[in-house]
Amino acid sequence: xAYLSVKEVSKSFGGLTAVGxxxxxxxxxxxxxxxxxxGAGKTTIFNLLTGVYEIDSxxxxxxxxxxxxxxxxxxxxxxxxxxxxxxxxxPKMRVLENVLVxxxxxxxxxxxxxxxxxxxxxxxxxxxxxxxxxxxxxxGLGDEIHNYAENLPYGAKRxxxxxxxxxxxxxxxxxDEPAAGMNPQESVELMDFISSLKNQGYTLILIEHDMSVVxxxxxxxYVIDHGVKIAEGKPAxxxxxxxxxxxxxxxxxxxxxxx
Amino acid sequence: MKKDxxxxxxxxxxxxxxxxxxxxAAVVLTLPFWGLSLFVMRTIIMIGVFAMLALGLNLxxxxxxxxxxxxxxxxxxGAYTSAVLMMRFDVHFLVGMLAGAALAGLFxxxxxxxxxxxxxxxxxxxxxxxxxxxxxIIMTWTPVTNGTLGLMSIPRPRFFGTELNLNNHGFYYxxxxxxxxxxxxxxxxxxxxxxxxxxxxxxxxxxxSMMGLQTTELKxxxxxxxxxxxxxxxxxxxxxxxxxxHNTFTFDVSILILSIVIVGGMGTLRGMFLGSAILxxxxxxxxxxxxxxxxxxxLLLILMMRFRPNGLLGWxxxxxxxxxxxxxxxxxxxxxxxxxxx
Numbered sequence: 001x002a003y004l005s006v007k008e009v010s011k012s013f014g015g016l017t018a019v020g021x022x023x024x025x026x027x028x029x030x031x032x033x034x035x036x037x038x039g040a041g042k043t044t045i046f047n048l049l050t051g052v053y054e055i056d057s058x059x060x061x062x063x064x065x066x067x068x069x070x071x072x073x074x075x076x077x078x079x080x081x082x083x084x085x086x087x088x089x090x091p092k093m094r095v096l097e098n099v100l101v102x103x104x105x106x107x108x109x110x111x112x113x114x115x116x117x118x119x120x121x122x123x124x125x126x127x128x129x130x131x132x133x134x135x136x137x138x139x140g141l142g143d144e145i146h147n148y149a150e151n152l153p154y155g156a157k158r159x160x161x162x163x164x165x166x167x168x169x170x171x172x173x174x175x176d177e178p179a180a181g182m183n184p185q186e187s188v189e190l191m192d193f194i195s196s197l198k199n200q201g202y203t204l205i206l207i208e209h210d211m212s213v214v215x216x217x218x219x220x221x222y223v224i225d226h227g228v229k230i231a232e233g234k235p236a237x238x239x240x241x242x243x244x245x246x247x248x249x250x251x252x253x254x255x256x257x258x259x
Numbered sequence: 260m261k262k263d264x265x266x267x268x269x270x271x272x273x274x275x276x277x278x279x280x281x282x283x284a285a286v287v288l289t290l291p292f293w294g295l296s297l298f299v300m301r302t303i304i305m306i307g308v309f310a311m312l313a314l315g316l317n318l319x320x321x322x323x324x325x326x327x328x329x330x331x332x333x334x335x336x337g338a339y340t341s342a343v344l345m346m347r348f349d350v351h352f353l354v355g356m357l358a359g360a361a362l363a364g365l366f367x368x369x370x371x372x373x374x375x376x377x378x379x380x381x382x383x384x385x386x387x388x389x390x391x392x393x394x395x396i397i398m399t400w401t402p403v404t405n406g407t408l409g410l411m412s413i414p415r416p417r418f419f420g421t422e423l424n425l426n427n428h429g430f431y432y433x434x435x436x437x438x439x440x441x442x443x444x445x446x447x448x449x450x451x452x453x454x455x456x457x458x459x460x461x462x463x464x465x466x467x468s469m470m471g472l473q474t475t476e477l478k479x480x481x482x483x484x485x486x487x488x489x490x491x492x493x494x495x496x497x498x499x500x501x502x503x504x505h506n507t508f509t510f511d512v513s514i515l516i517l518s519i520v521i522v523g524g525m526g527t528l529r530g531m532f533l534g535s536a537i538l539x540x541x542x543x544x545x546x547x548x549x550x551x552x553x554x555x556x557x558l559l560l561i562l563m564m565r566f567r568p569n570g571l572l573g574w575x576x577x578x579x580x581x582x583x584x585x586x587x588x589x590x591x592x593x594x595x596x597x598x599x600x601x
Contacts, residue, residue, distance in 0.1 A: 050469065076471035088466040090459050094580050100452070101459045105471040107452050111480070114451030115444055121451065126583040133582075146579040168471055 001064060003028040003203060004080075004172060009058035009068075011048055018044045020227040021058070026172070026205060026220075031198055033206045033214045035238075036224035037247060042207045043085055045224070046174050049205075050082050051075045062172070077105065081170035083161040085177045085207075091150035095141060095160055098149050099132040102167030132167060139163045139193070155186045159193070172203045179210040191217050215239065223247065266577035273578060287435055291428040300431060304499065306532075306539045307434040308492055311441050313519040313531040315488030318445065320517065321526035322454065323481045324461035325374060326383045328513045329390030333363040333486040335397060335508035337493025339404060342413045342503060352416030356494040363490025364483045366393075371482030375475055378464075390513050397505045409504025413497050430499055437495055441488055445528055448484070457481055458526070522563060524573025533572055 002025035011019045019041045026032045034042050047053045049060060051072040060068040067075050081102075090098050107128055113121040136145050139159050144152060149160060158178055165173050178194070179187045191213055197204060198217075208214045214221065215235045223231040223238060225247040231238060238244055272279060291300065312334065319325050340362045341355030350358075366389075373385050397404045404410070416423050416433065423429025448454055459467040460474050468474045497503050515538060523534025541559075545552050563571070 052465070072468045073471050073473055076469065082469060084466070088463050090462040090466065092462060092575065093455070093458055096580050096582075097455055097458075101455050101467070101472070102470045104452050104456050109452070111448070111453055114453050115447050117447060122583060125451070129582055148575060164470065 001061070002026060003030075003063060004205075005061045006045075006049070007059045007061075009045070009048055009060065010056045011044060011053060012056060017227050019048065022224065022227070022229050023058075024222045024229065024232065026203060028203055029198065029201065030219040031194065031204045031206065031217050033208055033218040033221045034224060035208065035211075035214055035221060036230075040224045041227040042224055043176060044227075046082060046176055046205075046207065049075075049174060050080060073105075076168050076170070079169065079171035080174065081165035081168045081172075082174035083158070083165055083176055083178065085180065087157050087161055089149040089157060089160055089164070091148070093149060094145070095136065095147050095149055095152065096129070096132055096145040098160055098164050099135055099167045100128060102164040103128045103132060103169075106169060135163050135166055136160075139166075154181055155189075158182075158190075162193075162197075166202075170202075172205065173197065174205045174207075176207045177209065178206065179208055179213050182210075184212075187213055263577065265574060269576060269578050291431055297425055300428070301425060302539065302543060304425075304430055304434045306535050307438045308496055308499070309516065309519055309539055310532050310535040311438055311492040311495075312489055312516045313523065313535055314441050314445050314528065315485045315492065316516050317520050317525065317528070317531055318448075318457070318488070319481050319485040320520055322449065322457035322461050323478055325378075325478065325481065326517070327386040327485070328383055328510070328517065329370070329386035329388070329393075330485075330489050330516050331508040331510065331512040332386075332390040332393035333366060333489035334493040334496070334512065335393050335503075336363045336366055337490030338497040338503050338508070339397065339410070339493075340490075341494040342410050342497040343403060345414050345498075346410065352418075352494075352498070356491060359494040360487050360490035363493065364487035367483040367486025368479065370486070371479035374478045374482060387510070387513075390508075390510060394505050394508060397508070407505060409502060409507075410497075411502050413501055413503065415498045415501075434495065437491060441491065442528060444488075449528070453477075453480075461526075518560065520570075522560070522570055524570025527570070527572055530570050530572040534570070537571075 004026040005023075006025070007023050008021045009019060009023070010017065010021050022041075022045060024032070024034075034045060036042055044053070048055050048068070051067075051070055051074070054069045058068070059066055062078055062080060065078070067078055067080070070078075090101065093101070107124045109118070109121045109124050112118075133142070133145060136142055139162065141156060141159055141163065144156060149157065152160060162173065162175065162178070175194075179190050182190060187210055194204060194206070194213075194217055206214070206218070218235050221231075221233065221235055221238045222229055223241070223244050230243045230247055231241045233241070290303070295303075312330065315333075316327060316330050319327055337359040339359075341352070341359035344350045344355045344358055345352065370386065370389050374382060377385060398407055400406070416429075418429075421427070421429070423433055425431075449457070456467065456472050456477050459470065459472060460477055464474055500507070519531065519534035519538050521534075522537060523530025523532070541556065542552065545555060548555055567573070
């Protein structure tokens with residue numbers, strides 16, 4: 001049984017089928033990419049996995065337990081966290097506080113402990129602040145911990161979103177277009193960073209348009225078009241897959257080659 | 260990074276914080292002996308009451324971004340509950356306070372439930388309706404509230420056989436104690452994971468839920484705590500006035516509380532005190548303007564919105580984040596205002 005297995009998942013909005021019976025599997029420690037033309041339903045799949053939308057049919061199983069149609073908070077608790085295509089940080093909070101919000105669930109002290117400043121409160125705050133600083137250091141934001149999230153440059157904002165997702169204690173990170181808006185050099189840095197996450201034992205699912213990133217770091221690629229899976233395989237297989245080329249370029253592979 | 264004047268000012272304040280707090284405490288505690296008139300003392304007490312009200316609303320509006328225009332309702336529930344209990348059953352002021360604040364908190368829970376489904380302006384409209392409903396109940400539930408005649412000669416709080424009043428400055432010191440406790444409560448709450456999650460919800464609720472925060476429960480919690488604090492202010496207000504009726508708790512009061520929060524600086528505690536002082540003192544100080552009073556008042560609010568949209572004291576701190584377990588000192592650089600953004 002795969003670590004995360006998605007079986008025949010469907011979602012319609014009124015008459016529009018956004019995702020129609022998509023299945024895929026992710027093994028522990030893999031980097032899996034989901035690609036496809038704009039509007040193919042990639043972000044909808046992320047929203048289904050993380051509980052933002054309820055699925056109409058199908059199952060999602062993570063680590064042997066079904067997680068579909070559970071509240072968002074339970075899915076985060078199970079160990080799945082995400083980033084957003086359009087960055088959604090808490091802009092007026094500090095970088096460190098953004099990460100601490102991610103750790104909120106695990107802090108384990110209550111309202112009364114906060115008000116009366118009990119030893120439990122102090123210990124938890126101290127301990128988790130240190131861990132937040134470590135995470136930020138590992139991601140290269142060690143110098144920015146005191147800054148406000150809104151002041152960060154674009155690339156750092158993307159990193160902070162990943163740091164915040166890591167802080168929830170997630171085992172699987174879903175990254176929605178992490179390289180969007182990055183210049184080639186930033187993309188290369190991002191690739192190194194994603195590889196380092198893999199080495200730390202994280203399982204990653206990416207939605208990405210930057211093919212140089214996707215082809216180099218993915219263990220497996222799933223291609224989605226019009227809400228259905230049209231191809232799956234290793235990067236080299238996908239690069240030569242006729243259906244994929246047709247989906248992206250609107251013609252057959254022969255047409256493309258002959259041009 | 261650039262060191263701006265805000266950073267310099269804040270680090271000065273931080274360096275001399277013990278001295279400053281000492282001075283503030285000395286002034287606050289000795290104020291009654293400065294020979295101020297009863298009218299001035301009464302105005303100062305009113306500033307305290309409205310600072311408390313603003314601290315209560317700030318929890319909700321300044322942090323979780325839920326705007327309420329019905330806080331006069333919670334204010335009234337606190338005032339009426341304790342006044343009725345003290346008059347009918349002769350209970351002690353503190354018992355009345357506990358009951359009044361608890362009932363206000365309970366109503367906060369009831370009103371907080373719609374927040375499960377409503378947000379933004381829709382929520383605000385519901386709270387407005389809530390304020391009016393409470394006012395109508397006060398007007399019509401004559402056996403308990405004495406209807407439109409209001410409650411008269413509300414007994415003053417007594418501690419150890421002494422009645423607190425304006426002349427013996429009992430009201431003043433009671434106000435100081437309550438404001439201190441409420442402010443301390445807010446400070447501790449907001450500088451903890453609860454305050455962080457409130458702010459996270461206020462800034463981006465979807466992202467906050469993706470961090471595993473129980474956003475619904477937290478929003479209702481904010482409502483309950485906000486109503487509780489507002490209830491405490493109401494309990495204190497009733498014996499201070501000696502007379503309350505349905506016209507004491509109109510929509511204007513809700514607006515005034517919200518204005519204090521906005522003028523002072525949403526999401527700060529310091530702003531609530533300045534905002535309250537300005538908006539309570541201004542109508543008294545500007546009587547010479549006669550009919551132009553509220554024109555000038557409105558103009559000032561508009562100017563403030565234009566030039567200080569974050570409120571008078573609503574700046575973001577440039578000091579480093581206070582990391583627990585580290586020695587408290589300001590070192591290194593401040594936080595630059597805004598770096599490049601793409």
